[in-house]
Amino acid sequence: MEKLIRFNLNGKETEITMDPTRSLLWVLRDQFGLTGTKYGCGIGVCGACTILLDKQAIRSCTYQVSDVMDRRVVTIEGLASNGELHPVQKAFMDKDALQCGYCTPGMIMNATGLLLSNPEPTRQEVIDAMEDNLCRCGAHIRIIEAIQSAGKEMKKVKQP
Amino acid sequence: MKKSNLNPKLATTKNRLDLKRRDFFTLLGGGIAVYLSSRNPTELLALPLVQRREVPKDFNAFLTIQEDGTVICHVGKIEMGQGPITSLPQQVADELDVHIDSIKMLMGDTALCSYDAGTWGSLTTREYSHYLRAACAEARAVLVQLAAEYLNIKASNTKVKDGVVFDATNPENRISYGWLTKGERIDRQMEEKPEPKDHTEFHYVGQSRLHADAKLKVTGQAVYTADVPMPGRVYAKVLRPPSHHVNLLSVDYSEAEKMDGIEVVRDGDLIAVLHELPERAEQALATIKAEYSEDENKVDHHSIFEHLLNGEGNTREREKEGDLEQGEELADIIVESEFHDGYKAHAPIEPHTAMALWDGEKVTVWASAQSPFGAQDQIAQELGMALENVRVISPFVGGGFGGKIYHPQALEVVKIAKLAQKPVLLAYTREEEFFMDFFRSAATIQIRSGITKEGLISMWDYKHYFMEARGSDTIYNVPNKLTTSFSAKRGSPVQPLPTGAWRAPGANSNTFARESHIDRMAAKAGMDPVEFRLRNLADEKMIAVIEALRDKFAYTPAIGPSGRGIGMACGTDAGTWVAVMIEVQVNTETGHVQPLRAVVSQDMGMCVNPQGSIIQAEGCVTMGMGYALSEDIEFKGGDVISSNFDNYQLPLFSWTPETIDTVILDRQDQPPQGGGEPAIICMGGALANAIFDACGARLYQMPMTPERVLAGIPKAD
Numbered sequence: 001m002e003k004l005i006r007f008n009l010n011g012k013e014t015e016i017t018m019d020p021t022r023s024l025l026w027v028l029r030d031q032f033g034l035t036g037t038k039y040g041c042g043i044g045v046c047g048a049c050t051i052l053l054d055k056q057a058i059r060s061c062t063y064q065v066s067d068v069m070d071r072r073v074v075t076i077e078g079l080a081s082n083g084e085l086h087p088v089q090k091a092f093m094d095k096d097a098l099q100c101g102y103c104t105p106g107m108i109m110n111a112t113g114l115l116l117s118n119p120e121p122t123r124q125e126v127i128d129a130m131e132d133n134l135c136r137c138g139a140h141i142r143i144i145e146a147i148q149s150a151g152k153e154m155k156k157v158k159q160p
Numbered sequence: 161m162k163k164s165n166l167n168p169k170l171a172t173t174k175n176r177l178d179l180k181r182r183d184f185f186t187l188l189g190g191g192i193a194v195y196l197s198s199r200n201p202t203e204l205l206a207l208p209l210v211q212r213r214e215v216p217k218d219f220n221a222f223l224t225i226q227e228d229g230t231v232i233c234h235v236g237k238i239e240m241g242q243g244p245i246t247s248l249p250q251q252v253a254d255e256l257d258v259h260i261d262s263i264k265m266l267m268g269d270t271a272l273c274s275y276d277a278g279t280w281g282s283l284t285t286r287e288y289s290h291y292l293r294a295a296c297a298e299a300r301a302v303l304v305q306l307a308a309e310y311l312n313i314k315a316s317n318t319k320v321k322d323g324v325v326f327d328a329t330n331p332e333n334r335i336s337y338g339w340l341t342k343g344e345r346i347d348r349q350m351e352e353k354p355e356p357k358d359h360t361e362f363h364y365v366g367q368s369r370l371h372a373d374a375k376l377k378v379t380g381q382a383v384y385t386a387d388v389p390m391p392g393r394v395y396a397k398v399l400r401p402p403s404h405h406v407n408l409l410s411v412d413y414s415e416a417e418k419m420d421g422i423e424v425v426r427d428g429d430l431i432a433v434l435h436e437l438p439e440r441a442e443q444a445l446a447t448i449k450a451e452y453s454e455d456e457n458k459v460d461h462h463s464i465f466e467h468l469l470n471g472e473g474n475t476r477e478r479e480k481e482g483d484l485e486q487g488e489e490l491a492d493i494i495v496e497s498e499f500h501d502g503y504k505a506h507a508p509i510e511p512h513t514a515m516a517l518w519d520g521e522k523v524t525v526w527a528s529a530q531s532p533f534g535a536q537d538q539i540a541q542e543l544g545m546a547l548e549n550v551r552v553i554s555p556f557v558g559g560g561f562g563g564k565i566y567h568p569q570a571l572e573v574v575k576i577a578k579l580a581q582k583p584v585l586l587a588y589t590r591e592e593e594f595f596m597d598f599f600r601s602a603a604t605i606q607i608r609s610g611i612t613k614e615g616l617i618s619m620w621d622y623k624h625y626f627m628e629a630r631g632s633d634t635i636y637n638v639p640n641k642l643t644t645s646f647s648a649k650r651g652s653p654v655q656p657l658p659t660g661a662w663r664a665p666g667a668n669s670n671t672f673a674r675e676s677h678i679d680r681m682a683a684k685a686g687m688d689p690v691e692f693r694l695r696n697l698a699d700e701k702m703i704a705v706i707e708a709l710r711d712k713f714a715y716t717p718a719i720g721p722s723g724r725g726i727g728m729a730c731g732t733d734a735g736t737w738v739a740v741m742i743e744v745q746v747n748t749e750t751g752h753v754q755p756l757r758a759v760v761s762q763d764m765g766m767c768v769n770p771q772g773s774i775i776q777a778e779g780c781v782t783m784g785m786g787y788a789l790s791e792d793i794e795f796k797g798g799d800v801i802s803s804n805f806d807n808y809q810l811p812l813f814s815w816t817p818e819t820i821d822t823v824i825l826d827r828q829d830q831p832p833q834g835g836g837e838p839a840i841i842c843m844g845g846a847l848a849n850a851i852f853d854a855c856g857a858r859l860y861q862m863p864m865t866p867e868r869v870l871a872g873i874p875k876a877d
Contacts (some may be wrong), residue, residue, distance in 0.1 A: 026438050035387035036380015038558070041590045045805045050510055074379035082202045089378040096370050096775055100241030101377030102510040102558025108378060127813045134805060135815070136509050136559045137241045138782025140816040 007068040010034075010078025020066035025049045027065045028075060029045030036076035040134070047133035050106035050113075051075050057113025068134045076105035079112065087153035088112050088146070095146040107133050116152045119151050167817040210402070213275065213537075215288070219302075220345040221274035224251070227739040229323045229338040231256065231263045235292065237284055237300055237531055238268035239373060240557035240564070242836045243772040244284045248371040250364040251289050255296030257320040258337070260364050265372075268554035270536045278531030280661065282734035282834025285768055288459055289832065293356040301354040302346055307335050308633035311799055329408045332631050355561040359766060360826040366828055368771035373556070382556045385513040385743060390672070393515065394423075394584040396576050397445040399401030399431040399728025400595055404657060404798030406452040415447035429527075430575045434584065442589075445795040457797035459656045461602075465500040466860075468604040468625040471646065479634055487619025487640025491610025495681050499607075499673035500861040502846070503793035504600040504662055504786075505808060510558020511593035512569040515585040516577035522549045523577070527570040530560045535570045542571055543578075559785045561783075562661035566598045591803045598660030599793055603669035605676045609638075612647040615685045617696050622674070626654040628666025631731060631841055636678070637698035657795060663780075664837035668787060668844055675729035675845025679720065679852060688717035689849065690728060701737045701763050706730055707836035708823045709739045709761035721856040725756070727849025734834025737763040740781065740842035746854040748873060751866030753789055753851055755817040760839045762823070765830035777822040777839045786811040792863050 003116040006013070009032065012109055016031060028034045028051070040048030044062040051060050052074040055069075079086040088108050091097070098104045107130070114121060115131040121129065126147045135143065224232045233252050239245040245265050253260040266284050267271055273644070276288060284513040300320065307325035308315040311333050317326045327335035341820070376382040401408065413424045416433050422444045423434040431448070435441040459467045514527040523545075525840065529535045533550040540550045557564060569586050578582040588596060603624065612620035629645050648654045662668070682692035690710055697703050709715075709728065718724065725746060730739035742758040760777040767773050790809035796800040802808040822839075844862050852858050857872030 013571065022437070023439055027385075030437070033389065034380070035383075036798075038384075038509075038510070039386070039587065041805050043804060046509060046590075064207050076378075080379060085375075085378070092378045093370065093374040096374070096771060097375055098241075098374060099243075099373065099775065099779060100508070100510070101373065101382050101560040102384060102508070102554065104377045105380045127816070130813045133813070134506055134509060135199075135809050136561070136783065136810060138779035138811070139775070139814050140811070141778055141820055144813065144816065 003066065005065055005069055007070060008072040010074055018065065022063060022065045023061060024065050024068060025060040028060060034075045034077050038102055038105060040103070042107070045132065045134075046103070047104050047110055048106040050109040050133070052109055055113065055116050057110040074109075076109060077121040079108065084157075086112065087157060088115065088150040091146040091150035091153070092108055092143070095142045095149065097139050097142035097146040100138050103133065103135045107135065107143055111143075111150065115147070115154050116153050119154055121148065121151060130136065190538060190870060196830055199694060215276065215291045216274050218349075219299045221512070222292055222295040223299060224343060224345070225323075225341040226343040227338045227341075229258070229262050229336055231258055232266055233263055234269075234273040235267040236268065236270070236273045237288065238279045238530060238532065238554040240279065240530065240560040240777060241422050242284070243371065243769065244279070247285060247768045247772055248289070248292060249372065250367070250369060250875045251293050252296050253364045254362045255293050256300050256323070258323040261414055262323060265561055268326055268532045269551070270532050270553070271551045275533055278534055278565060279560070280530055280562060282736075282836040282838070285832045286735050286765075286834050288578040289768070291354075294353065297354045297356045298350050299346065301350050303340055304336050306340050306348070310335055310340070320517045323741045325745070327627050329347060335832040336570045339423045344866075365766070365768050369769050370771070374646065384510055384556050384558050384561050386525045386585065388515060388526045388555060390515060390583045393585050394434045394436050394580065395430040395441045396434050396573065396584045396586045397438075397441040398572060398586065398592070399448055399450060400592060401450070402799055403455040404800075405455045405457050406798065409451040409453060411448065411450040416444040419444050419447070423580060427575045427579060429576060430572060432572075432586075434576070434580055438587075443846045452612035455797040455799060457656050460796040461502055461792065461794045464502070464602045464656070465604045465657070468654060470601065471626050471648070473626065473646055473648045473652070473654055476645045476647065477642060478629070478645060479641055481638075482640030484619055484621055484640050484642055485777050487638075490609050490612055490618040492613045493611045493681075493684050495611070495677065495684055497606070497673070497677045497680060497860060498609045499603070499605045499669075499676065501603040501860065503602050503657055503795065504791050505594055505597050505793055505802065506563025506662060507593070507805075507808065507810060508559030508561060508563060511588040511590060512564065512567065512596065513585070513587040514567070514570040514573040514603045515583060516573045517583045518577055518581065521545070522551070523574055524551045524553065525570050526555060527552050527567055528557045528564055529554050529570060530557065530562075530564040531567070532564070535567045538567070539571055539574050543574065550754065561663045562665065563594060563597060565661055569597060571727070590805065594803050595786070596806065600662030600668070600787070601659040601666070603627040603696055605669065605673040607673060609677065609681060611681050611685050615687050615692060615695055617681070623713075624670060624673075627669060630665055630868065631667030631670035633732070634733055635674070635699065635702065636693075638695045638696075656798060657800065663783070664733050664841045667731065667837070667841040668784070669862075671729060671841040672788070672844030672848060675731070675842070676848045676858070676860070679727070679849040680858065683720050686719055690715060699737075702732070704732060704825060705737045705739050705761045705763050708825060709741050709759055712821055712823045713741045713759045714762065717873065720853045721851055725821065725850050725854030727846045727851070727853050729845030729849065731841050733838040734836070735765065736833040736835065736838040738838040738842060740839055742781075742846045742850050744850040744854055745846065746851055746857070746869060748855055751868070753847065753864065753866075754871060755785060755815055758817045758820045760820065760822045761825070762838060763825040764826055764833045764835050764838070765827050766832040767824050767828070767835075770824060773824055773835045774822040776835045778820045780837070780839035781820050781843060782811055784815065784840040785815050785847070787849045788844045788862055788864060789815070790863050790865065
């Protein structure tokens with residue numbers, strides 16, 4: 001049943017032999033210790049487990065680990081480069097766009113996915129892209145602002 | 161210490177205080193003489209039980225100053241997003257005269273932190289900070305005394321800056337706190353307790369600061385309970401009944417036991433399957449066959465309001481003034497309303513989670529809990545353990561809102577791990593989180609009131625059924641009034657689902673009812689609703705808050721429904737006077753309500769971190785849209801049908817108003833009040849009134865779904 005899974009994880013070529021049907025979310029958390037990716041609903045509706053798969057924001061709780069074969073995975077831990085925070089991370093800090101912080105990694109990964117394909121989104125485009133990411137504390141208005149301001153900074157740095 | 165600053169509820173009687181002081185000295189073998197002993201966390205644990213259940217009086221319990229000048233502030237508060245990790249250091253820095261960057265917060269660990277009952281009720285600033293500030297003020301006075309003795313000058317001739325005490329006339333003659341303490345406890349107390357500083361002396365308090373934990377949170381490094389690394393840990397999945405009202409009759413878990421690597425443990429009705437992989441544990445759980453008794457209770461989310469009206473319980477009359485009949489005679493118009501509000505879930509994005517690690521007789525529990533000390537109490541009591549053998553740690557908590565005051569997961573995981581004899585993680589699934597929640601009460605509220613020809617409220621008769629009384633005060637200036645609370649008899653709950661504290665318990669439903677009714681009265685009296693409120697208020701603070709709200713919003717008077725879609729609500733909560741005004745657009749084809757802009761105005765006394773308070777107000781507006789417009793627990797008997805975010809709708813990004821402006825009245829000279837909850841109480845009423853103003857639909861039930869809005873729009877003749 002076990003299978004060799006080869007993929008790029010946060011910039012590093014990675015191999016792991018395991019049941020290929022295992023949930024990507026739990027593999028990232030338990031096998032790789034990347035606990036920044038959170039469980040929120042288990043059915044892909046809240047966005048707390050969002051990561052980048054080949055630069056697209058996806059919900060890791062709805063993926064199997066075999067789905068990442070030969071592809072590039074970036075989690076919240078892989079977003080900063082050489083100790084320098086990613087512009088989206090900086091913008092969330094500058095705008096104070098978080099409270100409990102539990103949904104924050106998923107928000108940041110989804111926002112990064114949006115900005116990679118659309119660096120200068122309008123307010124409405126930000127809302128459309130973020131619509132299915134849930135935040136219970138109610139940081140929405142600041143998250144929208146942070147994403148718009150991050151877009152302008154993103155062009156200046158190398159992207160994951 | 162300023163007596164007036166203390167919440168009288170928490171003031172200890174003098175006798176007890178004296179007794180406790182004596183115990184404390186006896187225990188530590190101390191006296192008045194200055195001596196330094198190693199500060200060992202187990203010293204705190206050795207204190208007698210009764211003493212540990214009050215906020216400690218010894219300032220050493222709150223802070224330790226290391227040789228390098230780092231101030232470790234070890235407090236039992238937890239951080240769940242509302243910002244004590246940011247605002248408490250502001251107060252510590254000001255009272256101690258240290259640089260804010262020298263403060264390290266250590267929170268929510270029953271072994272290392274000073275006792276606190278729990279992080280709830282918007283109490284961290286309005287209540288707890290008095291203790292913390294008093295402790296810091298005393299520590300500063302003692303340190304100055306010690307420094308003066310060392311420098312051989314008078315204490316009155318010293319100055320302190322950034323943790324260094326120096327001779328005011330010769331600044332080169334100096335010594336640091338760190339050198340004096342070297343990380344040890346300070347065994348001197350001030351005979352006469354110094355007063356905490358006056359607001360004019362603050363440097364950090366009153367200044368906006370960004371979230372101190374933001375970097376950890378944006379990088380994924382912030383550790384929540386499920387993220388605590390633990391070698392050999394297994395996941396537990398617990399068998400849940402289909403309803404809150406049924407008993408387990410029989411169970412067969414033989415299939416699960418045959419599965420590779422699966423272990424089943426049982427402690428009475430608590431049955432759990434364990435596996436290193438959560439998916440395997442989940443699969444094994446699904447194979448368990450269990451039979452339960454019938455759920456006799458047939459109440460559901462439709463019949464609940466009638467059920468509450470007919471409930472049997474105790475009746476209590478409050479706020480009784482004047483004579484209702486006389487008030488009715490004075491009235492020109494009588495207005496009657498009945499309001500309904502369904503159950504709401506707390507739905508933090510982090511579900512309840514706990515991990516237990518046993519070591520002989522001792523257990524360490526990591527738990528997403530608003531009350532680590534409460535969890536410690538509960539575990540020790542339930543398992544018959546000595547308190548010092550239970551250590552509870554609340555790492556970062558992913559949202560609480562009152563829901564994590566209850567921590568069944570902590571108790572369950574301790575029992576499971578004891579049987580399994582290995583570290584166990586119990587992380588509720590979202591479905592479990594919905595089932596195991598202690599919901600915000602469903603509510604039925606009736607109001608009958610009278611208005612005179614002059615537009616004055618002459619009579620107010622308010623009845624609320626089997627829900628919390630918070631927020632049921634009249635607040636308006638009414639000569640003839642009565643508030644009647646119906647509450648369940650002990651042991652005979654009327655609410656069919658477990659209920660508990662939900663961000664300003666009771667106040668959301670009560671404020672929705674009162675403020676909707678006030679708007680109805682204004683409309684009947686042919687008056688602008690803001691003007692109607694101001695005419696009927698005597699409370700100067702409330703009036704000032706509403707005037708500031710009106711000015712910030714640039715509100716112009718109009719009789720509702722004006723078609724503009726503007727509504728307001730006001731009230732008091734957690735010591736704060738608060739008002740919210742919101743503008744919405746109502747789609748009369750679909751019933752969809754789109755918030756456009758909101759203004760919050762509040763008098764919260766002294767404000768420690770204005771930015772933090774503003775963020776809380778924004779959070780209240782945003783979270784409040786959910787209970788007002790969409791959130792509703794569907795249930796039948798004890799079966800909770802709402803189970804995940806696909807059938808329980810939280811607020812979405814598209815609902816966010818374009819602007820949320822918050823006005824905080826300058827009251828720095830007043831004692832601080834609550835900031836985490838107040839603004840949310842206004843959201844139901846403000847939105848109901850805005851919807852009415854937009855389209856004439858008066859809604860009497862929350863959530864105000866598109867269907868209900870459509871049904872409420874008056875039909876053209």
